[in-house]
Amino acid sequence: MYSQHSIAGHRRSSRPETTVEMTYGLACTMCGRDLRPTEEKPGHDAVPVGRVDDRQTFACRGVCARLGSGSADGLAEEPVPLADRLAAFAQV
Numbered sequence: 001m002y003s004q005h006s007i008a009g010h011r012r013s014s015r016p017e018t019t020v021e022m023t024y025g026l027a028c029t030m031c032g033r034d035l036r037p038t039e040e041k042p043g044h045d046a047v048p049v050g051r052v053d054d055r056q057t058f059a060c061r062g063v064c065a066r067l068g069s070g071s072a073d074g075l076a077e078e079p080v081p082l083a084d085r086l087a088a089f090a091q092v
């Protein structure tokens with residue numbers, strides 16, 4: 001005798017949950033990709049697509065940006081430098 005458990009009810013939404021990193025412009029708000037620099041790359045190419053709590057939110061340049069803002073290049077705004085976003089995040 002055995003019972004079988006199904007997790008078929010567990011569905012993935014098409015968008016990742018909003019994370020703190022996203023609200024600080026350190027992760028793509030569309031696909032969740034981390035935009036922070038790593039040892040291999042200086043940081044993913046991202047553009048501003050919106051605002052949360054007076055801070056810019058970012059998405060990967062291209063498809064994600066178009067989904068988020070309607071333009072592959074994001075909003076026509078000066079992006080907050082990554083270093084400033086990292087500094088703001090470090091104060092959380």
Ligand SMILES: [Zn+2]
Pocket residue numbers: 028029030031032033059060064
């Ligand atoms: Zn993305």
